Amino acid sequence: MRLVRWFSGLVFVAGFLYxxxxxxxxxxxxxxxxxxxxxxxxxxxxxxxxPSPADRIVAVDxxxxxxxxxxxxxxxxYQQNFFLDVALIWALLSFVASLAFAxxxxxxxLDE
Amino acid sequence: MSELTGTAGMVLICIGMAxxxxxxxxxxxxxxxYNRLQAATKCVTFGTAGILLGxxxxxxxxxxxxxxxxxxxxxxxxxxxxxxxxxxxxHRSRISLTEKTVxxxxxxxxxxxxxxxxxx
Numbered sequence: 001m002r003l004v005r006w007f008s009g010l011v012f013v014a015g016f017l018y019x020x021x022x023x024x025x026x027x028x029x030x031x032x033x034x035x036x037x038x039x040x041x042x043x044x045x046x047x048x049x050x051p052s053p054a055d056r057i058v059a060v061d062x063x064x065x066x067x068x069x070x071x072x073x074x075x076x077x078y079q080q081n082f083f084l085d086v087a088l089i090w091a092l093l094s095f096v097a098s099l100a101f102a103x104x105x106x107x108x109x110l111d112e
Numbered sequence: 113m114s115e116l117t118g119t120a121g122m123v124l125i126c127i128g129m130a131x132x133x134x135x136x137x138x139x140x141x142x143x144x145x146y147n148r149l150q151a152a153t154k155c156v157t158f159g160t161a162g163i164l165l166g167x168x169x170x171x172x173x174x175x176x177x178x179x180x181x182x183x184x185x186x187x188x189x190x191x192x193x194x195x196x197x198x199x200x201x202x203h204r205s206r207i208s209l210t211e212k213t214v215x216x217x218x219x220x221x222x223x224x225x226x227x228x229x230x231x232x
Contacts (some may be wrong), residue, residue, distance in 0.1 A: 028122065032129050039136040046139055046148075054145045054202035061194055062139060062152045066132060068187065069160040072167045072180065073125070084167075084179035091186055098194035106201035 004049070011041065029077045036070040057101045064094025114172075121169035128162025135159060144210040145202050149195055156191040 043066065046059040068087045075083030103109075131154060138151025164180045164187075171177040203218055 028126075032125065035129055035133060039132055042136045042140050052145060052202075052207050054198065054205075054207050055148065057198055058145065058149050058152055059139065061191075061198065062136070062155055065156050065160050065187065065191065066136070068183065069128065069132060069163040072160075072163050072183070075176070076167055076170065081176040081179060084176065084183060088179070088183055088186065091183065091190070095190040095194055099197055102194070102197040102201040105198075106204050 004045075007048075027077075029073055033070060033073050033077065036066060036073065040066055040070075053105055057098065057105060060101070061094065061098045064090060064097075068094075117169050117172070121166040124162050124166035124169065128159050128166065131155065131162065132159035143212075145207055146199060146209065149199055153191065153195045156187060156195075160187055 040063060043059050043063045047056050047063070050056040050059060068091050071083045071087040071090065075081060075087075135152050135155035138154070139148050142148045142151055161184050164184045168177045168180040168184075171180070209216060
């Protein structure tokens with residue numbers, strides 16, 4: 001519990017130092033990207049402190065899905081459509097990695 | 113017409129981001145692997161797909177919009193498969209349920225198939 005408090009305080013200090021992490025004045029899209037970064041912070045909490053291996057696998061899966069949405073918003077913000085290519089490839093790799101993690105968790109080899 | 117679809121797209125993006133936030137909140141707060149998975153897959157079905165649909169509505173029928181549609185189709189096809197595989201593997205590797213569990217019919221089916229002593 002002490003470690004959690006140290007970690008959250010460190011994140012707060014780093015965010016205020018960089019100042020770009022808590023943008024209070026900006027368009028709606030920039031604020032939504034900030035909300036999704038905050039969600040990614042929660043998911044990283046579950047990845048680090050998950051009590052069982054399955055928790056970490058679920059968190060990594062959801063992190064991939066979250067990043068797909070965030071990349072779509074970034075493509076809309078910068079008006080560049082190669083961000084959606086990156087999002088598609090990220091979704092594909094996240095799916096394959098989730099299946100491989102599930103198979104390893106079940107105790108089977110990858111070629112069965 | 114263009115302003116109408118742009119506003120609808122932004123509304124869809126906001127709703128999708130709210131779904132993402134509540135799903136992640138459930139991922140942090142719920143007590144069990146299976147409960148966490150059930151909350152977190154709500155991120156997929158309306159969170160990210162809502163965001164991509166909003167991007168499609170804003171951009172219209174262009175390269176950008178069709179890439180968003182491809183993303184929706186791909187995410188809808190693959191994400192439930194991954195969630196099902198993870199929950200099945202978690203149950204088969206004996207990760208314990210929470211104490212408030214009422215019924216576990218998958219475990220009962222296993223005991224009918226293999227006999228009750230195999231699991232212990």
